[in-house]
Amino acid sequence: MAQHISVLADEVIALADPQPGQTVVDATVGVGGHSTLIWPRIQPGGTLIALDQDPTMLAIAQGHLTDLPIVWKHANFEDLPAVLDELRIPAVDAILADLGFCSDQMSDAARGLSFQSDGPLDMRLDPTRGEPASALIRRLSEKELADIFWQYGEERFSRRVARQVVETRKATPIATTGQLADLVRRCVPRSRGHAIDPATRVFQALRIAVNDELGALERFLQVVPDCLKPRGKVAIISFHSLEDRIVKKAFRGMPNLVKELTRKPVQASEQEKRDNPRSRSAKLRVAQRRVDQDSPLTT
Numbered sequence: 001m002a003q004h005i006s007v008l009a010d011e012v013i014a015l016a017d018p019q020p021g022q023t024v025v026d027a028t029v030g031v032g033g034h035s036t037l038i039w040p041r042i043q044p045g046g047t048l049i050a051l052d053q054d055p056t057m058l059a060i061a062q063g064h065l066t067d068l069p070i071v072w073k074h075a076n077f078e079d080l081p082a083v084l085d086e087l088r089i090p091a092v093d094a095i096l097a098d099l100g101f102c103s104d105q106m107s108d109a110a111r112g113l114s115f116q117s118d119g120p121l122d123m124r125l126d127p128t129r130g131e132p133a134s135a136l137i138r139r140l141s142e143k144e145l146a147d148i149f150w151q152y153g154e155e156r157f158s159r160r161v162a163r164q165v166v167e168t169r170k171a172t173p174i175a176t177t178g179q180l181a182d183l184v185r186r187c188v189p190r191s192r193g194h195a196i197d198p199a200t201r202v203f204q205a206l207r208i209a210v211n212d213e214l215g216a217l218e219r220f221l222q223v224v225p226d227c228l229k230p231r232g233k234v235a236i237i238s239f240h241s242l243e244d245r246i247v248k249k250a251f252r253g254m255p256n257l258v259k260e261l262t263r264k265p266v267q268a269s270e271q272e273k274r275d276n277p278r279s280r281s282a283k284l285r286v287a288q289r290r291v292d293q294d295s296p297l298t299t
């Protein structure tokens with residue numbers, strides 16, 4: 001049974017407005033929550049292409065949406081042009097990317113994403129690509145580690161944690177989430193009145209670095225306009241300011257190609273925030289492909 005609850009589902013459907021016969025890409029299918037809502041709206045005759053970089057999530061989504069003729073692809077969304085080429089689909093009507101990770105990935109100790117349970121320090125969302133967090137922790141210099149903790153986690157004690165990592169690894173390899181969480185908790189004081197674990201920011205930073213999350217998002221946003229039909233829509237849900245900044249900059253940086261449909265990001269209702277704490281930080285931005293570069297849409 002999947003644990004993940006899809007965020008901003010009504011808002012995505014209202015703004016992306018999938019219609020019968022359309023071709024839609026769910027670039028981050030996860031447990032298939034958004035896809036479940038999109039599929040009936042594009043019938044009859046529609047095509048849903050579901051991507052995930054994590055083969056485990058793809059299998060979970062397939063289990064939920066079994067019997068539906070969805071096109072499943074194990075791929076990083078930055079490779080969307082190659083996926084569409086392979087399918088001989090020149091362009092699509094809508095693309096959704098709901099960034100980050102699913103609750104199911106976080107709660108699986110074997111994935112090494114969580115500091116709440118002990119597991120191997122891996123953190124790769126695509127276990128077939130890149131190097132695990134333990135390898136980064138072993139390989140990077142003290143300065144490189146401090147920069148990651150600061151830039152991707154905004155950890156005020158980034159240098160102290162990096163120094164401690166380098167000291168510790170001289171004696172013992174840091175191979176588990178428990179070891180790293182304990183090390184961070186020794187360096188970062190628990191802020192008074194805050195329930196947040198001191199290891200939170202360092203774990204977020206490492207996950208972003210291991211999966212090159214910001215690089216993949218930037219490359220994806222560069223290729224998105226070419227993958228959309230005229231008037232096709234792209235909807236992106238982000239979960240922290242680093243991602244939202246990239247989405248906003250990309251949409252505003254190509255005014256000849258896309259028009260923003262959300263000047264301000266759409267956020268969850270108070271009710272959704274109460275029901276699903278993960279939705280509290282979610283921000284949805286939607287843009288529409290212009291009809292052609294020289295005649296911008298007026299609507």
Ligand SMILES: C[S@@+](CC[C@H](N)C(=O)[O-])C[C@H]1O[C@@H](n2cnc3c(N)ncnc32)[C@H](O)[C@@H]1O
Nearest residue numbers: 006028030031032033034052053054076077098
């Ligand atoms: C927040 S969950 C998506 C949940 C989904 N919208 C749902 O309703 O079930 C994010 C998913 O995106 C996947 N993912 C993250 N970055 C990706 C990327 N660059 N390419 C493809 N999939 C990615 C993760 O593996 C995870 O399964």
